[in-house]
Amino acid sequence: MNYENLDLFGAPFDLVETYVYYQGPLTFALRSRDIPDLYYFVNTVDEDEDQGTRSTLAVGVSGERFRAVRGGLVPFREVFTEANWNRLSLITWRWSDDHGSMRAEISSMRGSDLPERWLPTERALLDLPTDTVERYEADYLVALSAAQRRTIFAIEVESAGDHTTQFPAKQAGELQVALHKEIEALARKHSATAQVLQDMQPAVIGLKAASFVLIFAIDSRDRMLEPTEITFQVFDDLNGMLRAAAEPDKSELISRLQGGGSRVRNRFVDLLKPLTEVGSGVTLWTAKALSQAVEATTVTAQQVREAARAIAQVKPQEDTIEVRRGALVGLNTRTNRFEITDLATADRFAGYMTEGAAADANGLKVGDESFVTATILSVTQFTGDESDRMQYRLERIAPFVAASPV
Secondary structure (H helix, E strand, O other), X not given: OOOOOOOOOOOOEEEEEEEEEOOOEEEEEEEEOOOOOEEEEXXXXXXXXXXXXXXXXEEEEEHHHHHHHHOOOOOHHHHHXXXXXXXXXXXXXXXXXXXXXXXXXXXXXXXXXXXXXXXOOOOOOXXXXXXXOOEOOOHHHHHHHHHHOOOEEEEEEOOOOOOOOOOOHHHHHHHHHHHHHHHHHHHHHHOOOHHHHHOOEEEEEEEEEOOXXXXXXXXXXXXXXXXXXHHHHHHHHHHXXXXXXXXXXXXXXXXXXXXXXXXXXXXXXXXXXXXXXXXXOEEEEEEOOOOOOOEEEEEOHHHHHHHHHHHHOOOOEEEEEEEEEEEEEEEEOOOOEEEEEEOOOOOEEEEEEOHHHXXXXXXXXXXXXXXXXXXXEEEEOOOOOOOOOOEEEEEEEEEOOOOOOX
């Protein structure tokens, strides 16, 4: 059976892929060689061995419709039931008189005239991974960066279980906000000036598809040229953190985050959160201004989960501080708050008290002349706290007793 040269609009054809095969293709797709956006779904529906015939249905569809059906957005049954007269053909194959080959008899049909036994079931889906919008090409970033003389970058993500080009809007929004704030946090690390921060604002400039790709540019509105001395450092840091996240040993990632400060750490956690929620990996594509090159850093979905778990497992840094002689300048036993000034160093410590320390502090006088000794625990959270300040917890307190003169 020669499907390549069937007398259908768009012939000749190439076999694109086969979905059901038994002693030859039974359900498959054809594509026109002369009209690249024209496809046919072909489904074998009947065979009569006594008559020596085989009946197949062929329905012509556009490229967009083909990808929608292939990706599972449209039930396979609807391809045939919704077909117009000039799109649906019944192909009846009969043995030639010499039984050496089969010839095709083609007639047009309406989808509404098809017998039920020739139709796929209502729940039948192809549901195959399919690019349903324009494919992303990395060279596009290089060309765009060169033309606009600024840094262009993209994040490529995927939604686990989705076989078409889509990504949940909620997580896409969270991802854009987190990426914006991470770039801002890294820019602060290298330059604290308000002007540089204003010139480092990411702007969404496009959407492409390999899986799902958001394209951004650095928008330096108040400058003729982008502050590349900061931009390059920011993206070196960001790519470095992502490369470290992809490593089996997450110690380098933790080290990089520790050196970046609380804002960098927290924004990186925010970046991972929407990815873990939808089971996605991420690729950061970067075409730095005037570089004529693109860099790609990929973290798989499994590596994203492992990185998020490793960060969550980092314990707060705790240090014990012994105050040998201090002044209890603040005390609230109702809220368990305290404030002590170490008279030897002039350091001020304020925070919460343990139940035991609160009991010890009950009844103590407050003021610059209320001298105490205390044990204070300093706690620095790895993530969550934006201030980079230590938190203090009073473990023990007692009135100061001067040493007896010898």
